[in-house]
Amino acid sequence: MGTGIRAIKNLRLFPTPLVWKQELAPEVYVLGFKREEDFLPGQVVGISHSLELEPRLYSIASGNKDESLEILFNVNPEGALTPILGNQNPGNILQLSKPFGSFTLNENRASYWIAAGTGIAPFRSYLRSGLPAPIELIHGGRQLQSFYFQDEFLQKLPSGYVRCCTQEKGENLYEGRLTNYLREHTALQLDANFYLCGSAEMVVEVRDILLAKGVSYQQIIAEIYF
Amino acid sequence: MPEILYGKTLDELKEWVKELGMPGFTAGQIADWLYKKDIHSIDEMSNLSKKNRELLASKASFGLIPYTTVQESTDGTKKYLFPAGNHKFIEAAMIPDKDRKTLCVSTQVGCKMGCLFCMTGKQGFQGNLSAGEILNQMRSIPEGPEISNIVYMGMGEPLDNLEAVMKSLEILTADWGYGWSPKRITVSTIGIVPAMKQFLEKSDAHLAVSLHSPFDEERKKLMPVQQVYPLKEVLSEIRSWDFGRQRRVSFEYIVFSGLNDTPAHVKELARVLDGIRCRINLIRFHAIPDTPLPSSNDQSVLNMKEALNKKNILTTIRKSRGEDIYAACGLLSTKELVKRENSDF
Structure with missing residues (x-):
């Protein structure tokens, strides 16, 4: 999943510092966090700016052995979350869920x-x-x-x-x-x-x-x- | 843009009249006009002072949206087409049955869920409806006052537009609104677990869950949402609520002959639903253009019903209504009316 994803409440979130941020293209960013959890490639995390704002789901864009857990998004000016995410800086605390989902690759088939x-x-x-x-x-x-x-x-x-x-x-x-x-x-x-x-x-x-x-x-x- | 009054809750009206400097009780009067009386303009709100009516009219519109076309099926079902913003349209189906008139309302223009068997999914997603636009589907059809039941099973995934759906339910059931019993309302979902939990916490309306296969891998191919919210989690959440007395949970099951109606499916359904007081509604699949899925016939649906009944699962067959006007389950679509916008694919 990427941008514009359904808002969800009741997802357990954990305060997580943003380690780095990179603008790949105008209003398109990668946010990097320290990877704390194992995950399967293709899984998503819920992310929010605060516990009051409903989290959204984003596919993890990094590898499962990378030091960083990365998400990719583009800023939707009308969105509730992405304009806020786009303004975050390293050191800011965001709320992240554990990885979940099953868009996983069957390695035995081309x-x-x-x-x-x-x-x-x-x-x-x-x-x-x-x-x-x-x-x-x-x-x-x-x-x-x-x-x-x-x-x-x-x-x-x-x-x-x-x-x-x-x-x-x-x-x-x-x-x-x-x-x-x-x-x-x-x-x-x-x-x-x-x-x-x-x-x-x-x-x-x-x-x-x-x-x-x-x-x-x-x-x-x-x-x-x- | 003027404010739209129709679709506001009492709390929203209170806040708004306060901003306009009107007395607090005006909010209750406006709600009464919006939801209990058959008027169509602010000017008809005759117990408001002329000054306040003029002030209201300068800042807001009543907000009713007339339908643009209606088609009638040979079985009496009617399908109404409503505009929903810039080059967008939605459909609502009114289904008469003996002394009941059920209205199937849409909650989104198109749908994000991409279910393989659904015409609405084939048009993609063009936007959410507001609470007013959802309720307008009842308010602006001739049968509106006679509607006995509302099912949120039209275009879109209701729990993907939770805020507007919950507001519409509040207006339908509140004493200051339409004052309906929640037992007259069923909200359908494909199983967005967190939103379903909120719905169950805040509303007493019935729940219908689209199931279609008890096997994870098979369901994933039919319904991509399974990847994020697997059936196991949907059922786990449902198990934590008390169903079967005041509130019902039903599972919608479209039958694809030879695909999801085998003895293995019946056995697995009995296993996964064990302990849940529920019913299964079997639905004959209406083949949609270019579908890879097999149609079902009356006999295959009946066979499955009998097999499930033998497993002590209350099972009914949902009558197919409005098939000739594409108003039946899974057939609503305004794809041909969507103006394609710039996209990245």
């Missing part, structure tokens, strides 16, 4: 990883945790700067990293929507697993495309920004 925007977070966690690389990681974004962590992915997936860019042109970019890329893709391994992370619109559209191509719904595992 897979495609498909993300839009900040939905890339769990796939970075997969890769940094040493899980088997996908056949392709397909990422949709509007501009070149929307491909968060692209340097890491280009290095680790030199031939299996596809950036689908809707508003800019560039070297080695697919120019257009990731849904168009998938429609045009003639060599998809239909017996692979397909992991999807993004908005509901993205997930349902991609799922329909995959189903139309002959992928069984049982091979499609989706994480939606709830």
